[in-house]
Amino acid sequence: IQVSAFDLVVFGGTGDLAARKLLPAMFQRDRAGQLPDEGRIIGVSRRALGHDGYLDFVKKSLSTYVKASELEPEALKRFLARVHFVPVDVTGESGWPELASLLASGNEAVRCFYFAVSPDLFAPISERIGQFGLITDHSRVVLEKPLGKNGESAHAVNEAVGKVFNEHQIYRIDHYLGKETVQNLMALRFANRLFEPLWNSTHIDHVQITVAEDIGVGDRGGYYDTSGAMRDMLQNHIMQLLCLTAMEPPDAFEADAVRDEKLKVLKALKRIDERNAEHMTVRAQYRAGSVGGQPSAGYLEDLGNDTSSTETFVAIRAEIANWRWAGVPFYLRTGKRLTKRTSEIVVNFRPISHNIFDATAGRLSQNRLILRLQPDEGVTLEVTIKDPGPGGMRLRRIPLDMSFVETFGVSNPDAYERLLMDVIRGNQTLFMRADEVAAAWQWVDPIHAAWAHNDQRMHTYAGGTWGPSAAIALIERDGRTWLEDS
Ligand code: BG6
DSSP states (O other), X not given: OOOOOEEEEEETTTSXXXXXXXXXXXHHHHHTXXXXXTEEEEEEESSOOOHHHHHXXXXXXXXXXXXXXXXOHHHHHHHHXXXXXXXXXXXXXXXHHHHHHHHHTTTTOEEEEEEOSOGGGHHHHHHHHHHTTOOOTTEEEEEOSXXXXXXXXXXXXXXXXXXXXXXXXXXXXXXXXXXXXHXXXXXXXXXXXXXXXXXXXXXXXXXXXXXXXXXXXXXXXXXXXXXXXXXXXXXXXXXXXXXXXXXXXXSSSSHHHHHHHHHHHHHHBOXXXXXXXXXXXXXXXXXXXXXXXXXXXXXXXXXXXXXOOOOXXXXXXXXXXXXXXXTOOEEEEXXXXXXXXXXXXXXXXXXXXXXXXXXXXXXXXOOEEEEXXXXXXXXXXXXXXXXXXXXXXXXXXXXXXXXXXXXXXXXXXXXXXXXXXXXXXXXXXXXXXXXXXXXXXXXXXXXXHHHHHHTOOEEEEETTBSSOHHHHHHHHTTTOOOGGGO
């Protein structure tokens, strides 16, 4: 179904995110027939590009990030006709009147301002948008992460944007929430009889959430070094996955109902601070190694700086202090330059209460539910069955496997496609509310403080491994193992 008429104004229109994600996502939605004729994409940047110069940028981005077979000439032509460009000095005055008059021609269209720029610019851009009277009843703003560096700076960003936009107009994006498997987690939990009765500490032993990347920091070192794995991935993506796994059933699949439940999880996280951080957290940085058979450089070398103490890996043993989850550890980890790109949520069930089989049946394994976010999205439920054949009762664990691509024969749309359409439709369910972001920082800030206060050891790991041995020790100390070691 087509969305309504819109103007999508992308600040940072010539940036990396626009090139890699936003333009390709809009192009795909256009190909799918979801964009109405009155849908415009307005790139804004301080670069002095003319209209044609910007079209060249868009074409280059699409030819780099969209499969050649999907770049049909007709589709490309239709898409390019939607594209406009306005050079704007976002902290000054120039360009704003031109942007205002272009927007005025869009009349009643839904107006989405996308801030794909550094968060220092969120406040000045919001202020100018207000000053130039660009906000209509149908306006929205999308904020890209990072939303601050800690609770205090996130609060300042929210205040500044909040002076101009209401909370119901603010879309704080976490693209992990747009991933198909993440939404499927909610379908699985709340559209099946099977799982929810078991979804608690009586039946679940522990949960593992891993977001592993094989890439290093690439040319994003400037940003990444001020951020680290904790702020770049854990505070947002992983904590959101944790919330959706652990939250109580909302009474409806609606923005505030879902976000109220996620907020309760964040608030129930047991505090980690200088008293227990050494025990509950591991931070580490990658050194040289080898990824996929190719030699890989260390972080300091990638960065061109030999003093940085930014972590590129973090592992945390988290606990949720509420009735449902008391005593069930959530092991969280994320890192760059690990063995492979893989993201998954692994729900490990407790052993059966009594084993009726004798020793010849073999060791009984526990049920596991594995949600693979990427690369091959799908769900696996591991169950124990009898090994086929006349050899007596031998038990073994097999996967009941569902791969989305195999089952549905199509690859999933990129998360940004779904989320951009939600912004235009005005659906905030998959976006973060201000209080959620604040609560996530409230948990993360004391960990950063503890690392500094205790001068906690920065472990290192060779590129292409699963991280430092300390991360393995973090889980093995509890008599458990990470999925890849089991
Ligand atoms: C971004 C981080 O939010 O997510 C990047 O800033 C990271 O450092 C990326 O590489 C991972 O996203 P995805 O969708 O490729 O898993």
